[in-house]
Amino acid sequence: MLDLQFLGTSAGIPTKSRNVTALAVGQTANKPWLLIDCGEATQQQLLHTHWSANTLSAICITHVHGDHCYGLPGMLASAGLNKRTQPLTIIAPLPLWQWLEHTIALTDLFLSFELQFVDVTTLLEERFYVDDFEISAVALSHRVPSYAYKIRHRREVRQLDRDALFAHGLPAGPLWGMLQNGQDVYYEGRNYPASLYLEQHEQRVCALIGGDNDSPSLLQAACDGVQVLVHEATYTQDIADKVGAFPMHSSAKQTAEFAYQAAIPNLVLTHFSARYGDAQALEPLLAEAKRYYHGHVHLAEDFAQYRLLPSGEFQPLTTRDA
Amino acid sequence: MLDLQFLGTSAGIPTKSRNVTALAVGQTANKPWLLIDCGEATQQQLLHTHWSANTLSAICITHVHGDHCYGLPGMLASAGLNKRTQPLTIIAPLPLWQWLEHTIALTDLFLSFELQFVDVTTLLEERFYVDDFEISAVALSHRVPSYAYKIRHRREVRQLDRDALFAHGLPAGPLWGMLQNGQDVYYEGRNYPASLYLEQHEQRVCALIGGDNDSPSLLQAACDGVQVLVHEATYTQDIADKVGAFPMHSSAKQTAEFAYQAAIPNLVLTHFSARYGDAQALEPLLAEAKRYYHGHVHLAEDFAQYRLLPSGEFQPLTTRDA
Structure with a gap:
């Protein structure tokens, strides 16, 4: 069993109702968990959830754009002030680590715990194990190197x-x-x-969490066993066509088409352009996704929580869903 | 006339009701304004106010600790995505500027406007003018170099x-x-x-905004003409005694004693330790301040707004106050 809770679902800039990107992945309270991306104010969002930085196993950053990582220094600083002692793994592109090193040196950031850096590119070939999580990475296509994280969670059940x-x-x-x-x-x-x-038997679940990406098909080879895909759908296709290729994002259509042909049973779209003000304004994205994908599809909202069961069932826990 | 709106009033870490430090200083909507400190999630706080990054004249950072500056990259990134074109002044200690340069380089941060850096140490001797603001600085005493900003606002009235x-x-x-x-x-x-x-006559107001500081008396020489002092009061004196000198903060007693002997007519205490959960828990700080200071004293809250009039009158606009 694995819970996914969205802490931010807006692309680029925060809005009143959507913060920038972050996603908590783990079991219930007090168990180790993973944070995928850490946009600014992720620690503030966490104050309204049951996830605690004290039990956090690793932070996985998909790419260096600020809306995916500017919350990291504050998150670490607060964990330090709260006297965390357990080492914390940071999986990220190398420039992110260099930025953290400069940040620590230049802003007098004292950490009461050790940071262990894992270069995400090593996870393109190898798997990384932390607590009950097995993590690997897939290279995507964006304006800077961007990655998806494939997360398998195994648990011995007696x-x-x-x-x-x-x-x-x-x-x-x-x-x-x-x-x-x-x-x-x-x-x-x-x-x-x-x-x-x-x-005794082993319970396994598997989720694939994309970073910013204009080519969902790059995930094809990693889809084996994936029960849920979380992927950006920054625009509807008509807006994507108007905006042009430069931002290197996916439309709802692109993501849905890929999830359909890869036969992924559950799909959560996220990372919506701030031009879509509220949930109602996002309905065209959902309608577009449903035209091209016939599995269970959801539009993420801040604080929306889902539970992935070993059976592959994927249940919304706290929010309205499609 | 000058409005002061507190965007964050918590020391070190954010709480559910208090974000980390930031303060908007300016006239009413659509006029140039100053941001004093920019803790993480300041841009998210601003979404709930009338201040716009488009009309921001300068950001003044008191010191490099994260709870006073980690919101800066995201603030700039969003102003860029919102296509700000007017140059923006950053007044700060030099390491803050170096951190920004690394941040821009390592996180692919594109700004649509020019940043103009002013080393705060130059304002110890000289005054800096931007729009109708005259800004100077005072060196304080903290674990890293920390500064207060003295802000005079002049306006020709016909x-x-x-x-x-x-x-x-x-x-x-x-x-x-x-x-x-x-x-x-x-x-x-x-x-x-x-x-x-x-x-025609000139309307003048003058506010003094402190950064983290364990020695309020360092502000003595700068108090000429000051109508309101905003200063940290991280603890009550008894807690300060228990915590010890290391954090290098002021107690409510210390700040109040200084404001009293400097004959400052209005005092706003802020930057409260997260151990004080809610407004009620802060009452001992107010009581302590009132024992040592007999002017108008307020405890800042997030989004509390005050109006400073040329007469020196200082009016709370939106929140409960002492």
């Missing part, structure tokens, strides 16, 4: 065979707890070996 | 002598408008020289 335990006469309570912890139990003259009553 | 015009028989209307614009008027056989009916 489940008691409750039916068998009831049938064999072991009363529910602390003895079940011992079995759950892998200890054998002896009760009223009978052995209850944990190995017999404890079923 | 006022018609309405009583004389009525008495001399010139009817109110477009002819009064011509006089107001300095043109002489001929009406029904009589001359009405603008010089006779137009009174």
Whole structure:
């Protein structure tokens, strides 16, 4: 199981209702989690959620544009002032790391914890493991090097065979707890070996989170096993045509067409141009996406939260959705 | 007349109700204004006010700590995306400028307007003029070089002598408008020289805005003509004693004692430690300040706005105050 909560869904500049890009990915409260991008004021957005910088495993930055990374120094500074001690991994393009180094030196930024930098380009070939997350990267096409992050989450689940335990006469309570912890139990003259009553299996989920990108098809080779794709759809196609190719963004049509042909079951569009003022103004993007894609499609909103289940089911938790 | 609107009043880290430091200083909407400090998410705060980055004259940074400057790159980036063309002055310590240069280079930050840097140390001796503002600086005492900004605003006011015009028989209307614009008027056989009916005088106001500082008395020499002092009061004295000298901040007592002996008529305390959760929790700071200072004292809140009149009157405009 993996929750995705959008902390910012606006492209380039913040609006009254949408902050710039950031996405929390993780299990429920107090478990390790990942932050994908960290636009300015991400730490302020987090104050209104259950995610804590103390349990953050890694921050993955898709590219160096400010609306995706200017919240990073403040995020780190506050974690320092809150006395975080656990090392924190930063996965990003190299210039982002250089910027952080200058920022630390020039703004007297004291961190109470170690930063561990991982150059995103190494994840084009290798996988990076942190807590229960397996992270790899895909190169995209934008005005600066930009990347998608493929995130697999694995969790060992131990489940008691409750039916068998009831049938064999072991009363529910602390003895079940011992079995759950892998200890054998002896009760009223009978052995209850944990190995017999404890079923272990691995739960896996897989999400693919894009950075800014004008060519969704670059994600094709990475789509194996992907249950949900989060990708920018900065404009509708008609606006994209008017704006021209320079910004190097995707339209709802482009993203939807790709998700359709890659047979991805769930799609969340995000990173909307500020010209679309409110949720109503975004309806044409949703309509356009639905013309080209027939899976489950959502338009992200700030604080919208979704739950991805091992079955591939993808449930909106807190917001109105299509 | 000068309005001061607080955009952030929390020390170090943002809270749910208080953002990190920034203060807008200027006349009403669409007039040039100054931004003193630019903590992270200042541009997001501005979205909920009438101040526009398009009419911003200068940004004055008191010191390089992140809670006073991490909003600067995003602020500039958004002004660029909104196609500002007028040059913008940045007054700051030199390392802040170096950080901005690295930020521009490493995060592909394109600005549609020129940045003009003024090293704050030059304003220790000289005055800087931009639009109707005269700005000078005072060196303070903090963990890094920190400065206060003394801001004088001058405005030529042309006022018609309405009583004389009525008495001399010139009817109110477009002819009064011509006089107001300095043109002489001929009406029904009589001359009405603008010089006779137009009174010009200069309206002046003066505010002193401190950065982080553990020694308010450093402001002594700059207090001439100051009508309002905005200064940090991070803790009450008892908490300051517990925290110890290292953070190099002022208590409410210290700031109040200084304002009292410097005979400053209005005092706004700001930059409160996040340990003081809400307005109620801050009451001990106000009580402490009132024990040592007998002028008009206010505790700043986010979005609180005050109007300083040439008479020295200082009026809260939008929020509850002491």
